[in-house]
Amino acid sequence: MRNYLVSMAAAFLLLGALSASVFGAGDPAAPAEAVRSVQTDLSRAAAGLALDAEDAKAKLTRAERTYRGELAGAFASGGGSEAAARASEGFAAANEAASTGNEPGLAAAAAEIRTALLAGGYSLALESIARGDAGAAAGWLQLREYRPTSRFAQPNTDASLAIDEWTKGAASASDAAARVKADLLDAYQARLTKALQDAKDAEAKRFATRQAEHAASARGYFRILAPAYAEQRGDAAARKATAALDGLLAAALAGKPIGEPLAAVESELRGFRAAPLSLDEKKRLAGQLKRFASLVAVEYGRGVGGGKVLKDFEIVEASSFHTAALNAFQDLRETLEASNPSAAADIERLLNELKAILDAAAAQTSVAPASAVDEAVGKLSKAVTDAVPADWLAHSVAGDFDAVSALLDQMESAVQAGQYDRAESARLEAYAIMESGPEPRIVAFAPSFKPIIEGLFWNGVQPYKGLADLIARRASSEEIRGVRLQLDQELAKAQEAIGGGHSSRTAVAFNTATIVFREGLEAVLILAALMAGLQRGEYSHMRRPLWWGALGALGATVLTWFLARGVLASLARFGEHLEAIVSLIAVAVLLLITNWFFHKTYWTGWLQSFQKRKGRIVKGDIGQWIGMVTLGFTSIYREGFETVLFLQAMVLDAGPGAVGGGIALGMTGVVLVGLLLFLIQVKLPYKKMLVVTGVMIGSVLLTMVGTTTHVFQVVGWLPLHPIRSYEFPYWISLWFGVYATWEGIVLQIASFVFVVGSYYLARGLQRRGKREPVPAS
Incomplete structure (x- = not known):
């Protein structure tokens, strides 16, 4: 007998050693394959119990045999011993339920086994890291x-990345363990929240088996989280929460209402966060909450009118964005309740109000006006702003990138359904979010990405076509999908480039100076050219209104700066539309002034011969005076407005000090260039000065026409036909306004023809005037 016991002990030791070798240095995929086999058999057994009890029992037996033979030994010999005990209890309960034909009982037992296996894998992964076994x-x-x-939340793979970095020596074992723990606890808490919601939904639909399964899953997930709960709130609180979940499962198995026990569970879990959020995660979630809530109003407004639902799919999209906002709030709840409990309560109440409106519209029992949703979203936005630190919403644009991705998903879904108008609407909304959110930071800190992203959104960038062009041509979903994937890559690169941390003050000052110099140079060229042409003779009085217009634009730019500090998002959202309007005015006035400049210069002697027309000339001076003021104002403010929006991103990143230094440096460069131009023109003979002035005005006009055409195409006010055979370098587009579209090139050529034609027309009229006799006075 003694020898038999010794032999059995040796056999068990050998089995343990084999298990360790199989799941240690052996095939890393073996545990996962075994677990998948167990879960498949359990699921089929639970689903088939009512149809074929004997087959269900056979599958249950096979699942238990797989567990005992391939997993139990490894669980029992290591950190998964507690999970092994729960799995054994689960199999016992499953066998009992199968023998009595208890479907809810078998489903609950299967969920208990499944979550026990998850718990064992979690414990053994951490134990393996502790002993240095990466495999x-x-x-x-x-x-x-x-x-x-979902469309708004993708799987987090940080645990796998942590193991990989640890294996390569890029991270320590303790860092890898911390990241694995945070990732898995976050995932299982999200699963717990979903299981509770699913149990509630199953009760409403009277699905008793699913209700029991979800209640058991919730309890199993909490058992994984329980150590973190006890660490934060104490053992007594953890026992109370466990008892609440036991009560929920008991009610579900007994077929009793679960409303009261579910409320007790939610009360115990309120404010609990197993894996505390990092600061960047909090910022991202706050941005998601505010951005997705705003999209609820956008989609709802498109879907209703006249007290009716006009477009069902818009209500579905509004509900999807509401769900995304709600998920973000649930993840942030603990943080918000700690910082501002009343604001957190308002957010929850308003989200519930929005859900009620959306549910009623979906069922078409009642359709609230769009203004009601707008009002609720406005209050929600204010509550979020009150509840979180200001820099969370201002500095982080991660939530905006998430919203852009969600809208691009919506665009693809619409294309697959053949709804190209809806796809274009989603694309425009995605671009609007890019424009009002990340774009100022991209322009400030990673400008090379702007033309690429803009091209993929609109007319294309070699070798890819643009989404706007493809949707307009009703291209296939596969072709649009290819461009979307490339856009995703560029957005990810841009997001990484602009980063979540603060840039160095030196880099911010340099970038600020570059932007100010680039935007200010065009205005200086206009002013210098016109001032030179007006510095002599009877036209010198026209310099004053030009200065007044320029000074007025500087004042308006400063005012815009202070306004933008409070309403940046609102201004940025309409930034390119306003830029388009101001640019059009500037181009129109510059065309008139160019024509006037040449004609005034060459018609001087001729006009002086008509003494009887002095009154008409005076009236003309009034129009020219107004034109000069307008030109001085628009030529500077069109650049100043956009510069203000870009620089706000830098202020949020490095503070006003570094940005102020960059502004001073950039303005110094602009002033020096202006002085240099004035000095050169003063020393030039009058005829040569006029030639230089004409060339400067013409070059600025060409740049303004190209840039204005591009902005009009971006906002959809002009058609867009790209030149596929050639793509201009980014610096040419940036400094000279030359873009590879037929409309832009043609309009720039037309403006060039206008300038040259105006010059030769003026000279021709001058020569003709000299040949005509001067009438006697």
Whole structure:
């Protein structure tokens, strides 16, 4: 007998050693394959119990045999011993439920086993990291589940990345363990929240089996989270929360109402966060909450009118964005309640109000006006602003990138359904968010990405076509998908480039100076050219209104700066529309002034011969005076407005000090260039000065026409036909306004013809005037 016991002990030791070798240095995928086999058989057994009890029992037996043979030993010999005990309890409950034909009981037991296996994988992954076995850690990590995925939330792979970086020596074991723990706890808490909601929904639909399954899943997920709960709130609180979940499962299995026990569970879990959020995660979630809530109003407003639902799919999209905002709020709830409980309560109340409106519209029992949703979203936005630190919403643009991705998903779905108008609407909304959110930071800190992203959104960038062009041509979903994937890559690169941290003050000052110099140079060229042409003779009095217009624009730019500090998002959203309007005015006035400049210069002697027309000339001077003021104002403010929006991103990144230094440096460069131009023109003979002035005005006009045409195409006010055979370098487009579109090139050529034609027309009229006799006075 003694020898038999010794032999059995040796056999068990050998089995343990084999298990360790199989799940340690062996195939890392083996645990995951075994778990998948167990879960598949359990799921089929639970689903088939009512149809074929014997087959269900056979599948249950096979699942238990797989567990005992391939997993139990490794669980029992390591950190998964508690999970092994729960799995054994689960199999016992499953066998009992199968023998009595208890479907809810079998479903609950299967959920208990599944979450026990997750718990074992979690514990053994951390244990493997502690002993330095990266292969085993990677193998046990494959047993995990991820956060529930949606258009707005993708699986978090930080745990796998942590193991990979640790393996390559790029991270320490303690850092890898911390990241694995945070990732998995975050995923299982999200699963817990979803299981509770699913149990509630199953009760409403009277699905008793699913209700029991979800209640058991919730309890199993909480058992993984329980150590973190106890660490934060104490053992007594953890026991109370566990008892609440036990009560929920008992009610579900007994077929009783779960409303009261569910409320008790939610009360115990309120404010609990197993894996504390990092500051960047909090900023991202705050941005998501505000941005997705705003999109609820946009989609709802498009879907209703006259007390009716006009477009069902818009209500569906509004509900999807509401769900995304709600998920962000649930993740942030603890943080918001700690900082501003009343604001957090307002956010929850308003989200519930919006859900009620959306549900009623979806069921078409009642359709609230769009103004009601706008009002609720406005209050929600204010509540979010009150609840979080100001720099969370101002500095982070991660939530905007998430919203852009969601809208591009919406665009693709519309294309697949053949709804190209809806796809174009989603594309425009995505671009509007880019324009009002990340674009100022991209222009400030990673300007090379702007033309690429803009091209993919609109007319294309070699070798890719643009989404606007493809949608207009009703291209296939595969072709649009290819461009979308490329756009995703560029957006990801841009997001990484602008980063979440603060840039150095030196870099911010240099970037600020570059932007100010680039935007100010065009205005200086206009002013210098016209001032030179007006510095002599009877036209010198026209210099004063030009200065007044310029000074007025500087004042308006300063005013815009202070306004933008409070309403940046609102201004940025309409930035390119306003730029388009101001640019059009500037181009029109510059065309008139160019024509006037040449004619005034060459018609001087001829006009002086008509003494009887003095009154008409005076009236003409009034119009020219107004034109000079307008030109001085628009030539500077069109650049000043856009510069203000770009520089706000830098202020948020490095503070006003560094930005102020950059502005001073850039303005110094602009002033020096202006003085240099004035000095050169003063020393030039009058005829040569006029030639230089004409060339300067013409070059600025060509640049303004090209830039204005491009902005009009961006906002959709002009058609867009790209030149596929050639793409201009970014610096040419940036400094000279030359873009590879037929409309832009043709209009620039037309403006050049106008300038040259105006010059030769003026000279021709001058020569003709000299040949005509001067009438006697």
